[in-house]
Amino acid sequence: MLWRAVEITCGLGMSLTGVHTCGDYMFSGHTVVLTMLNFAITEYTPSRFRLLHLAAWVMNLFGIFFILASHEHYSIDVVIAFIITSRIFLYYHALANARALHSSDRLRTREWFPLFSFVEEGICGDIVPNEYEVPFLDYIRSRSRASKRRIKH
Secondary structure: OHHHHHHHHHOOOOEEOOEEOOOOOOOOHHHHHHHHHHHHHHHHOOOOOHHHHHHHHHHHHHHHHHHHHOOOOOHHHHHHHHHHHHHHHHHHHHHHOOHHHHOOOHHHHHHHOHHHHHHOOOOOOOOOOOOOOOOOHHHHHHHHHHHHHHHHO
């Protein structure tokens, strides 16, 4: 019995009874990643990108189908992951846009939502702006300019 516990622990939970699984139990991490990517695309890209939004939803649904078809997760794992992920994403954005959280009582907000207060600390105004920017774009541009200057000299 102890040897079996060591074997499962060393395999990080990915090989139980000789069957190799992804190691997720009662919550599909694969579904979480697909769903978060879908919601990030549909939330943060301009609304005129309808084809991209449709493609994100189609890929999310196809991904869920293939996760189920590969028999790596039970159906309930995938359903629970989709429900929890969508609720957390929607609750976060509801909190971000709640005027009560941006009121003068910032100490109370920090006490009840410390991580949220840290992440949304630098927001000016009452509502979090829905803006998208390419990560590290300024860094990439500055590196590109620096390399062009070195080539000219």
